[in-house]
Amino acid sequence: MSQVRKRAKRAIQRRTEHLAEALRPAPPATVAPATYVGGSRLVSSPVFVLSAPGSGGELLRGILNRHPGITAPDDLGLPSIKVEPKRGYTEDVMGALGLDRQELEHLLWDRVLHHELGRSGKRIVVDDSPVNVLLWRRISGAWPDARFVFLTREGTGAPEYLQALAEARSALTGLTVRHEDLVRNPAAEARRLCDHLGVAWNPDLLG
Numbered sequence: 001m002s003q004v005r006k007r008a009k010r011a012i013q014r015r016t017e018h019l020a021e022a023l024r025p026a027p028p029a030t031v032a033p034a035t036y037v038g039g040s041r042l043v044s045s046p047v048f049v050l051s052a053p054g055s056g057g058e059l060l061r062g063i064l065n066r067h068p069g070i071t072a073p074d075d076l077g078l079p080s081i082k083v084e085p086k087r088g089y090t091e092d093v094m095g096a097l098g099l100d101r102q103e104l105e106h107l108l109w110d111r112v113l114h115h116e117l118g119r120s121g122k123r124i125v126v127d128d129s130p131v132n133v134l135l136w137r138r139i140s141g142a143w144p145d146a147r148f149v150f151l152t153r154e155g156t157g158a159p160e161y162l163q164a165l166a167e168a169r170s171a172l173t174g175l176t177v178r179h180e181d182l183v184r185n186p187a188a189e190a191r192r193l194c195d196h197l198g199v200a201w202n203p204d205l206l207g
Contacts, residue, residue, distance in 0.1 A: 049126060051150070053130045056183075103142075109142075147197065150165065
């Protein structure tokens with residue numbers, strides 16, 4: 001290759017590098033972890049049952065799911081749905097949109113709840129996953145308009161769950177339902193639940 005061609009090639013390469021540098025986007029500004037912004041949820045007011053394992057969530061869920069306006073599917077396990085970016089820049093790109101990894105997970109959880117409402121044709125969705133009580137701060141922050149039912153049962157539950165349940169009951173507004181009362185007088189407890197969730201009483205709840 002002649003010297004002239006070599007010099008021309010180097011000149012073109014330098015111009016290409018300068019152009020690439022000029023067009024390279026500036027790194028995104030550091031943003032605070034994303035927080036809930038009103039209107040960003042497809043399901044603005046889901047219902048979360050907070051309880052320790054073994055508290056009788058199946059019975060409560062079975063009663064609620066019979067209501068024509070309430071869907072209470074089996075444990076949705078929302079916290080098991082996680083976002084794990086595979087490439088380093090993904091978090092930077094999402095951060096530039098005001099979305100941290102946790103908020104991306106909230107968007108996915110919200111989409112699952114919305115899917116269940118669409119699938120069921122009902123208007124209220126209830127999730128009674130026992131692990132929810134360990135994440136009550138995160139859930140209440142992600143859904144400021146969420147409604148809560150505290151399900152208790154004497155003589156059951158690991159200390160970690162019971163402590164979290166006590167903290168949630170102290171900090172959040174919700175309805176406390178005792179498993180013993182639900183078994184002893186299901187009609188009265190079902191009426192209380194309907195009042196709390198803003199739905200009409202329906203005798204079909206008792207099977």
